[in-house]
Amino acid sequence: MKYKNTSIVLGISCVSAFLFLGTATANNDIDTTDVNKSSSVNLEPANPRSFEHIVKLLPEDFKPAFTRETVLKLNGIVRRSYEVINEFDSLKKGNEASLLLVDSKATAEQIKLANSQFNEMQALSERSKSALEDMMKAVDTLKASQEHYNSAVLAGMVKFVKVVEHEVNEHSTLLAKVVKQA
Template sequence: MKKLSIIALLISSIVAHSALASDTTSKAQHASETKPIKFTKGEFTDKTIVKLNAIVARSLDSINKYDVIIVEIQELVQQAKEQASKKTKSEVQVKVKEIYALAEASALASKDMTAAVEVLKKSGEDYDPNILTGMTRFVERVKNEISSQKQILEESVNSI
């Protein structure tokens, strides 16, 4: 559920940016009749957008895998409680390790995004701050969502 709202936020940022770009001509024509329009900075360079999109894609991959694994863990924990099977408990532990790996991957993506944003800001390159903020928030929220589950998972495993 959270993933959908994060993606919706990112998409709405991109759509808003696209709408602004397509509406620029008509707004410019009416500039003398209205208040001056303050536009955001220019577009990202191709190199920067490829770099940032790769980081966002890593976060998206992590959250997609997380969504699958967390359901598997919940099912295995339920089975383990009902059957008290050592095999099922072992399977849960394997899946929990996968979540920990995703937590590490999403933390690394967040760190990489922070570094990329710093480089971008120091470069003087034009960029759209709204899109950059959407990308940064998405990566950070993925990291937070996955890492917040670690304690809950530990409690679930200990309850078996």
């Protein structure tokens, strides 16, 4: 009895599939002439107009979010931030020990490691600031132009670049304090 509901669902699914195939074949939407000639079945619609209803669902004034040139420019900036945050995550895993220097006496080797990590973090911080500056210039340029753009997509891109810059800068500042105290 525990499989009763499963068999009902399976039965309904099979009936639905047969009804779909039967209706599609009756409407000549599926070309089945090659079924016996080869091992593969051509499920391409014989009538391309059968998908017209899908196109009708889109608004008449449907436009892409950005022009090709703009999307390439913006994606390049977002990509730079993405690379920074990936490097930051890798570096952050390695500098957790440096943050412990505040609570203990640091050896010369630990101080050297902390300074090295601080320099790497500073470089990441500069790269993230540069990406944010470039993004804000691109946004200003885009808004000043008459080009159509999707403001929600743009806002998401800007937010990502800002969050990366903030997170990297915040951690860089914390690491600077640790290195200064060591």
